Amino acid sequence: MSINLEREKAPLPAADLSPVKSSLLTKILYGSMAAAMLAAFYFIFLYAEIEKTMGAVQKIFYMHVPSAWVAFLAFFVTFVFSILFLIKRKRIFDTYAYVSAEIGVVFTIIVLTTGPIWAKSSWNTWWAWEPRLTTTLILFFLFVAYLMVRQMDGVWDKKARLAAVFGIIGFADVPIVFFAIRWWQSKFHPIVFGDGPSQQGGGIAPSMLVALLVTIAAFTFLYAYLLHKGVSFENMKIKVDHYKEKLRERLEN
Amino acid sequence: MLRAALTIAKKDIYSELRTKQVLGTMIIFAGLVILVLSFAFDPANNTTKAVIPGAVWIIIVFSGILGLNRSLVSEQRNDTMHGLLVAPMEASSIYLGKFMANFSMILIVEAVSIPFLFLLFDFKVNGSILYFILVLFVGSFGFIAIGTFLAALASNSKSSEMLLPLLLFPMTSPVLIGVTQATKIILTNMEKLHSAIAWLQLVAAYDVIFFVLCFLLIEYVLEV
């Protein structure tokens, strides 16, 4: 192997460090995320009216629901990119699937912590085996398992393949889990908790709906930003790993 | 394809009958689970009867996971998996063969351990045995179908014994919910048979969906 060629490629990862950090897309995403977050705070605390029966506690809702939305979106993205990976076998798809799953797990943690806090304040119990809550819990375990599959040892394409397969069947499992749990619950606790307070009274006040939509948009931007950031980070890591591999080869020769 | 699958299943069962290692372990383990259950729930107490339908599935799940682990990891030891993969057959027949072997093994374990459970806890079946066997069959089918698939997936890892339960339990939760409910109804309260049948249909639907999915996806798992 010619050393010159290696030399030529040597500064590549370092040179790529700066453009990734300040690319235009990152800036746009960051800006819109920050703006949407601020707007969300304005709408949550100043614009939306305070709920009559639950009071200010109801504002947990504006964090809980968008997190759940982002978590499901993230897992759906993982599912789509898993399928794409199995068809096209491009590493970038796998990276997207991985980063999305990780973000999904983070937001599921938010859902699973804010959920019980809200439940404690409005239903006076930390945990109800309510279909959505339970499904989210199982979803959480499924995607933690997905991340475990990724921690396996071995070459990347094997891991990526196995993870993609698991991502697909894991996501396919979710609707069945939901129906099973809903069915199970309706047998023993008919309408104790109804559909959960988020839908009580057949709808929510318009100002609340606006605040909710703004928060959902803000969280979606946050997700997009994190995804973009995470993917560019993973790409860089892959490059560095490649480079290390090359360097080792060169040292061995 | 079916012939190749049958050959693999036969090979697995023959080698199992030669050593009786896994089957013996599974049955002993099932017995130990029954023992632990008797500590946890006083057998003399009448309310214990309510947990027996659930206990049936605890036994099946825990002893099943032992067998599932072995069936794929044993192929890894001398790298016989590689031999199977380069043999002139599809990956799906390997899966099918492994599935049949595991399924027959879990059925044997069930046939031995569940009568023991009923005997030791002095449980009188108030329902239909025939339906109970049907539930066992449908439930074990789903559990083993997805279990064999995930065992193949996990066997690529060095710590597959630890990985498999983590993958398998959340994935099979609909089956477990369905069969425990159906078992409870069938063993104690036959009047609600229609809802037990509804549960069975749910589990059967799951079985079909995931059996097909596993069939389609196994070639990605068992790639050389």
Place this chain on the structure above:
Amino acid sequence: MEFMYGAYSVVWVVIFGYMLVIGKRHSKLKKDIEFLKQLDK
């Protein structure tokens, strides 16, 4: 009311925790790159 504060702080703790994890990975990678640069000279 305390519940609301609790929930909001949990949300931000989780998000910033995740950011922190990412930042840590980032700095580790940076270190690697620096090391490689040194090695290359």
